[in-house]
Structures are given as structure tokens and as C-alpha cells.
Amino acid sequence: AQSVTQLDSQVPVFEEAPVELRCNYSSSVSVYLFWYVQYPNQGLQLLLKYLSGSTLVESINGFEAEFNKSQTSFHLRKPSVHISDTAEYFCAVSEASSASKIIFGSGTRLSIRP
């Protein structure tokens, strides 16, 4: 079975500062990895995903995540955050062979200070 650990429940940063949201996963088989974002009072939206190929994946709004198989990590980074990035971010994993369900981490709340 797969599991996902997000060590930081909350991450406060100042606007225009860099940020890293940590995600570690556990699985005995090949996995797909995802980051989802949830803005206040809304459902989740896919931010980016790693399926295969290049270990660095990017989203359209400046976030990127790097898959590190040896460290079983998929940390999310942004070099300069904006107030509009305030949201909760969820790391998620699915088993590559079946992909019938996705397991989510506990979430990291990113709060941006002006």
C-alpha cells in the first residue's frame, strides 16, 4: 500500500520569498505523484503531476516539483510566492499499475504575508 507524508502542516512565508513544501511517499511499486491545490471554500485542483521521464515537473503558475526516487520525495517549490498562492496544498500518490485510487497527504497550509 502507498502512503504520503507531508511533514509541515503550515508554512508561513513573506510575499516574494521562496518556498518549499515537503512531501515524502512510501510504496513498494512504481507510483505516480501529484500536487493538488485547494483555495478557500473550493474543491481540489491539480497543480502538477509526475508520471515518468524528466524528474522536474512544472506548473503554469511558477511552481515546480522534483521527483527524487532515492529519497522517495516529491517536494514542491516556488522561487517567489504571491499573495494569490495562499491555499492548502496536498501531495498525492497512486499506484502506477492500477491507478484506481489516489491517496492524499494531510496537506500543508501556505500562508503568504505581505
Added chain:
Amino acid sequence: NAGVTQTPKFQVLKTGQSMTLQCAQDMNHEYMSWYRQDPGMGLRLIHYSVGAGITDQGEVPNGYNVSRSTTEDFPLRLLSAAPSQTSVYFCASSFLRPGTVGNTIYFGEGSWLTVV
């Protein structure tokens, strides 16, 4: 295009009452799921369905029932509500298996349930 529609958005129940959370999607998606979201625990899968007539248990199925009589609808039933079921519930759907290459999962806007 309505996407994934959940009703009701807010509900207060008394312990022991039963109720059904409705979920409907108009995208002809085969795969539908119910999650609950609790502070510090993220989203946990309750039940999921890979097509009409087929359902399976997720991580936290106890106290909940589901059925999938049509492709469009995937209701979640609480048979005897308990305070531990106070949570935010999200329905999701996708055309392919949730973790498939190129797939997109669509989430509803959530249903806030309080059991007193």
C-alpha cells in the same frame, strides 16, 4: 457544463439520523469517489466506483454506504450519523482511473456536515 455537483452544501444532523449526500456529474465519467477532509488528516477515501453497478471500499468506509445505479450519480449514505462523521465531504470523478497518465480528476465544491 456543470461538472461535479454536490448537494447539500451545508447540513446539520442529530446523532443517529440518516441522510444522503448527492453527487452528480455530467461528463460521462466512469470513475467516481467520495472523500472526507478533516483538519490535519488531508483527504481520505471513503468509497469509490469504477463504473455503474461497481463500488469498492476506500480507506475509511465504516458508517457509509454507496451505490452506483447510473453513470451520472454516486450518492453517499450515512445510515446512523455520529459526531465523528462531522467533516467536509468531496465527491470526485474522472474519465480514466484517477492515477492514469493524462487523466484529470474533477472535484465537487464540498459538503459541510456537522453531527451534533
